[in-house]
Amino acid sequence: xxxFLQNILGKEKNTxxxxxxxxxxxVLVHDRSNVSPHILEALKEDMIKVISNYMEIxxxxxxxSLSNEEDSVALVANIPILKMKRNYQG
Numbered sequence: 690x691x692x693f694l695q696n697i698l699g700k701e702k703n704t705x706x707x708x709x710x711x712x713x714x715x716v717l718v719h720d721r722s723n724v725s726p727h728i729l730e731a732l733k734e735d736m737i738k739v740i741s742n743y744m745e746i747x748x749x750x751x752x753x754s755l756s757n758e759e760d761s762v763a764l765v766a767n768i769p770i771l772k773m774k775r776n777y778q779g
Contacts, residue, residue: 724755745771
């Protein structure tokens with residue numbers, strides 16, 4: 690039932706198309722910022738672990754990227770929060 694609602698509401702599943710799109714995005718970020726896609730993916734996984742101690746997040750919709758400005762690189766994270774946890778689970 691939940692999958693049906695996601696399809697109606699436009700939520701995308703983790704299809705091979707989406708996986709390939711994410712890998713391409715990581716390669717482009719690497720080219721722009723000189724950061725290995727493996728490091729960016731490891732950073733994303735670490736962020737998920739830490740944030741999940743405090744709140745439930747939508748891991749599939751989480752987006753992490755690096756923005757390259759003239760003299761600096763910024764980490765940009767879009768992390769959809771589903772709900773806050775009452776107890777710390779560290």
